Amino acid sequence: MTAMIRNPILPGFNPDPSICRVGDDYYIATSTFEWYPGVQIHHSRDLVNWRLVRRPLERASQLDMRGNPDSCGIWAPCLSYCDGLFWLVYTDVKRFDGNFKDAHNYIVTAEAVEATWSDPVYVNSSGFDPSLFHDDDGRKWFLNMQWNHRSESFGGAPKHPAFDGILLQEWDERSRKLVGPVKNIFAGSSLGLVEGPHLFKRDGWYYLTTAEGGTGYDHAVTMARSRSIHGPYDIHPNAHLITSKDHPEAALQRAGHGQYVETPDGQAYHTHLCGRPLPPHRRCTLGRETALQKCVWREDGWLYLENGGVVPEVIVPAPAETSSVPLPAVIETDFDEGVLAPEFQWLRTPMPERIFSLQRREGHLRLFGRESIGSWFEQALVARRQDHHSFRAETVVDFAPHTYQQVAGLTHYYNRHKFHALGVTWHEMLGRVVTILSCPGDFPHGRLQYPAGSGVAVPDGPVQLAMEVRDNDLQFFWREATQADWQPIGPVLDAGVVSDEGGRGEHGSFTGAFTGMFAFDTSGSAMTADFDRFRYEALGL
Template sequence: MIRNPILPGFNPDPSICRVGQDYYIATSTFEWYPGVQIHHSLDLVNWTLVRRPLERASQLDMRGNPDSCGIWAPCLSHADGLFWLVYTDVKRYDGNFKDAHNFIVTSPTIDGEWSDPVYVNSSGFDPSVFHDDDGRKWIVNMQWNHRTESYGGAPKSPAFDGILLQEWDAETKSLKGPIKNIFAGSPLGLVEGPHLFKRKGWYYLTTAEGGTGYDHAVTMARSRSIDGPYEMHPNMHLITSKDAPEAVLQRAGHGQYVETPDGQVYHTHLCGRPMPPKRRCTLGRETALQKCVWKDDDWLYLAQRGVVPDVEVPAPTDVEVTEQPARNETLFESGPLPTDFQWLRTPQPERIFSLSERPGHLRLYGRESVGSWFEQALVARRQEHHSFRAETTVDFSPDTYQQVAGLTHYYNRHKFHALVVTMHEKLGRVVTIFSCPGDFPHGRMVFPADSGVAAPDGPVDLAMEIKENDLQFFWRPASGGGWQAIGPVLDAGVISDEGGRGEHGSFTGAFAGMLAFDTSGRARPADFSRFVYERLEG
């Protein structure tokens, strides 16, 4: 069986592509660098991260991008001996405008170097490229209408002004011909995330609707002509949990169709797994996969009937599930950053971290504050379980309270908890807690451990245990001694899509990682020798 989600933790907007026996899924990364995650599978059951293709300044620079902007909704395809990746870089979130710029990059191989981007348009986000069987290529994307009351966190349907279609000229690498609005969406509204495919002379269009919260859905339509008119699916929606609050997989929508070599059919979708009692999705939007069937009316349906996604669905073939280890310990060595980890926004990672400056350590250079949208030294990995423990060992010698380094449970500048080492005027070097529990728009930080506790010289071990909605920090001298709890139990559930400003307010996911900042401007380094992520039961 395929057990959903197939990509746990922050992996939204899944675009799936099959090339021969190989399946690939591309997902959004928003402000996290490098851009776009691509996972690979041979069986639709076991998936491995193989590439983040947007990895250099000529491809992507997100310095200044607000939280939950950056890379939205990539579409991955294969044609003419190349992999094609089309995506949006969103430069604004709040207010009426989005400033959403769409680009294409290509590569002959998934794991090779990808091209510099070719500009497509800026009329809206969620672009997709469709390679027709006559050799022509088409771009579809939603159109954004700024003349509405829609703004960040409060989407309104009139801003989502239909799905645009225009031909792409692969020779000149530019759009050509008329722009046509081919689909206004269903009555559910907020139409976005378009993907086209063709079968038996029908052009099928799947879109995401209802917003990316609890009313989310995959809507399906078809036409004999690529530019419409499109008729709606008999059920209107192919996949949705909007009328099934008891379903495990909520917020189901935004996905893409794929066929196996022997003609079986599946459809990806994003989903969320809310935690009671506040229905907050602490793992963000994850990727799931549903088995589908074609019926005599040439419409696609879920194999289990209805529209509500299942946690377990039949795999194409019998295959063993590869269990991931419960504990993952990273010891930092020279070379590239281990693939579990990412950083924020900047294409100049050498300014925020080094794996060679002090062998056996990840050195973070304290730059701007934990709330910066420009240059922030924060290296982290996705939270993949509702309950987990993270540990790190940091060697850090601050000489002012403006220099800070430690362990963080992080979502964005308004939603984070951090256990840090810093300097206090009277206590000397201390371990204390910085927390921003979802206060918007001010981003007000609080200090649950007050001034903290004095820490002896030398490296310090820091830890946190997240058990569903609760977070407890711990510390000890690395030279020995038992773990000591510090501060009260904090609200881990605020580190979620729904935390703070609420549903539709942000779209990424929870991370566990290491941070450093130095607002004096002297770039005080902090050295981390290890990072542990361990799944906890319950």
Template sequence: MTTIRNPVLPGFNPDPSICRVGEDYYIATSTFEWYPGVQIHHSRDLVNWTLVRRPLERARQLDMRGNPDSCGVWAPCLSHADGLFWLVYTDVKRFDGSFKDAHNYIVTAPTIEGAWSDPVHVNSSGFDPSLFHDEDGRKWFLNMQWNHRRETFNGDAGSPAFDGILLQEWDAQSKSLVGPVRNIFAGSGQGLVEGPHLFRRNGWIYLTTAEGGTGYDHVVTMARARSIEGPYELHPQQHLITSKDDPDAILQRAGHGQYVETPDGQAYHTHLTGRPLSPHRRCTLGRETGLQKCVWRDDDWLYLEQGGIVPAVDVPSPFETVRKDAPSRVEIDFDGPDLPLAFQWLRTPRPDRIFSLSARPGHLRLFGRESIGSWFEQALVARRQEHHRFRVETVIDFSPETYQQVAGLTHYYNRYKFHALAVTLHETLGRVVTILSCAGDFPDGRLSFPADSGMSVPDGPLHLAMQIDDNDLQFFWRPDSGNDWQSLGPVLDGGVVSDEGGRGEHGSFTGAFAGLFAFDITGRGLPADFDSFCYEALD
């Protein structure tokens, strides 16, 4: 039997919601500030997965201009009922401080690949929403409740920010919530309860939630009740999946997932996970998606098939199939009319303002806008890092007229965690390649310049490259007429471009990208043209 190799979705693919329709399986994952919103992968065998859609693709569905880092689309829930796919998602507008300002929406579509509806606002009481289609046709909306207070009651400790799981009925005809709001689950002692999902089996209604935050104490907690309103009793183990007590497990940070059954009744459960690198235990690939084989025991509780609660790297697939490994080298020439699906950009629903594939045929043209640290309109087009060791190469044609015009190649996480190989102008050296680096969000997130003023380079196209070997990053360049790559600057700490870099665990929680960028803070919008992009796995 072919095995499922975890993670099934490598690189930044957190909070997996899984949905089966017939023999087709779909997983929706969070995209945070990256546009278009929500990644949906498809599979027929649970082994091989293909990215097929990002449905939140226009301003009426999603506009994240001004959203801080690690905000935007959190924890979508994908389901199918009444001949429609239903997608529930949050747009979070604030990260630091006491508030989150999280708005929950529903969109629908008859097919995954087709156009999705304009959103309907549901509520804003907390994030991580889900929609449960019950057997009697009623629909139930769940989300965690956010508590901005820090009160004490009867001498107890301050009230938790993660203040239980709310349940309310959703009326699909009026497109509104109806009936009472009930807080049905306070979580286990692990705390930080979020990510709720419901399903029915054998007269029980089961609730799975995420707890413990997104770091190394993350868990999937399971509970059940006879009535949807509760009361809910905890699983005998409390947690279905976690690595919190096994620091040697390959799959760490395991939590936040959803249950699914195959047509013949085999049980699986998704979960997010991370694969830390030593010596700093930083997950440079961000939070990825794993899938575990489960079994039902006589006590009507779900357990991991391999026993225990620690997720396995290899688990049995439901049927005989052939694993199709992704190519180790992917070359993009930008000859097509559309941006390849692997790429995303940041926040804006106006991609025409930041890039074009037709302005110069055969090239990706980026229009220099705001700085590489902007939360509003930044010309940065990138793809996920999916391997601990990889190399990226590109060819850039860019003629800056001032040092305020910059374009190049970047290893990027957010405004405070990136390294960039940059082409710009220097007053005495002329056109140069240099390095802009921001290695953490403290004390003030200022740039450093590891290559100082940079190196003079000839006119015309330039070849740029970066190579990441686990925690180490090295930049390279060469002229269009040459064959020998020249390194630039020292070996940099590529591991800081990770969830745990900078402020550390829970300070941010997306993933690393390799991408192309341009900014022009004169406001003149100077373009930079990129002829190609090559991503090669070195693992």
């Protein structure tokens, strides 16, 4: 019996999947937005089992996102292989709200995915979602969508006139710059909001796949083709290769933005992003995830989903016999290795030594309290993706604040106006306390709420903190290091607001939920907080 692929293949925040095959090895690059290091690259040899192997944008010369607004940073990378090199094209977006995007596009290369990647070469800033196509005649072509600021489109409310078609221009490898005329080769279908272009060539045809409909519930993969790379491009008989926009009952929603790949024996697959909304509000608490669909070529020379429709499936056939290796239900990090475990990231800064250390205290992650939680510049937050609709996270913090401006603890975090945090801090009457800071989607002000009031007084020494998320519900817990029983603190909170649709709603933000450790010190004293373990446990799919 043929092995099966279970979608999403990359659960949790892993959008805009660009897939690349080199021999028997498959790689998928996904967007990381404001999280550092930039771009996630996963590897597989069977399309069933995937492992994170690299985040290539890891130093200041490649990426500095300090000041980038929420949901900006790295958008839609494109990974390819040619001439003995891996090529990674990416956008660093510097603005979200308002009419402008300020999207700068770059190229980096490496001889191997796991190697050190080059410093970036700047390409252009005319729009986002760039890709690089290596033609069979040796020429290289750069594509990106063109952004037109002369429209009523602004962050959270995209309008079709701003998405002004797909641009094509030749990339000259020797001079490392764009050369020749710029041509707008594709205006998109009637669905509109055309972006995310990827080209491939088959049987003399240039096939162009794009993302359309915005990254919400009308999202789609649109396909077109031409005999000339410059067009004109004819749209697929169905217009869309993959979409759930007319099927609210489908398990995989928001399906769009992906790339085509062939196996060594010619089988066809196509990646796409997707979301799995929870009732009753249809909020995707895991963000946009990566899925993979089996496709077939028909006699008309067009690609179709193997299931005969356009709606993506959760279970699809793998290309060959293989066994599925289940992901561990519990991942515990004790910080004894002296390096940060691969599942963790931080926000924006290329100078992690300013916000954390694994050497200052043996067996501990030390956070240096910097700017407030939600800062766009320098905040000490080390976190991992939420991979399951229900999970439990635990940590132990050793923290001795002497002012209410110093707080450290455990958080369920999306961005500056969508988070819940359980923190150790100082209260003038109670002394050291454990309390809750919550910002449940208040945009644009980011006003805090305090569901546990002034909190609970705790004695000196380490404090254990925990949270349980069960679909839309979050409960915080705490206990002293010597206690056996966990104590709930505060009411059950709305975990569903920590999602793409939370706060100002669809298109207002589009990253994903994280859980992790934070510390801030708005007094400017850089008070340190030491964490000696972090445990993540899946409580369901």
